[in-house]
Amino acid sequence: MSDISMHLWWLEKLENSFIFDLLIKSNELELDELTSCKIKNFKIIQDFCNDIISKHPNTIFESENFLSLPEDVLISIIIRDNLKLEEGKVWERVIQWGKAKNLTLTTNLTEWTSDNFLTLKGL
Structure with a gap:
């Protein structure tokens, strides 16, 4: 072997x-x-x-x-076509990851503005 x-x-x-x-x-x-x-x-x-x-x-x-x-590792995971997980669950966890990386983001997603999503996108 x-x-x-x-x-x-x-x-x-x-x-x-x-x-x-x-x-x-x-x-x-x-x-x-x-x-x-x-x-x-x-x-x-x-x-x-x-x-x-x-x-x-x-x-x-x-x-x-x-x-x-790390961001590059997360991206390499979520871009996979064969990931056996519901897309909603993936996005829920990605948002939690983003909030953990930027503590200025409010925890209540219903209160998010477009600026909050831009902040998340810029991480």
């Missing part, structure tokens, strides 16, 4: 939430070697994680770390 196959076998045995938390912590600690998609062998791991995200998006969208996702 190759090293990559062994690692993928090991990853498949882990809970999806653990893998997600591991990637979040790796990003926070700037461990590029664990999160980089530029390294050829990590492309296999990236594809594996993308498959988990597509099939089990609640692992991310319901995670306590969701609000700390």
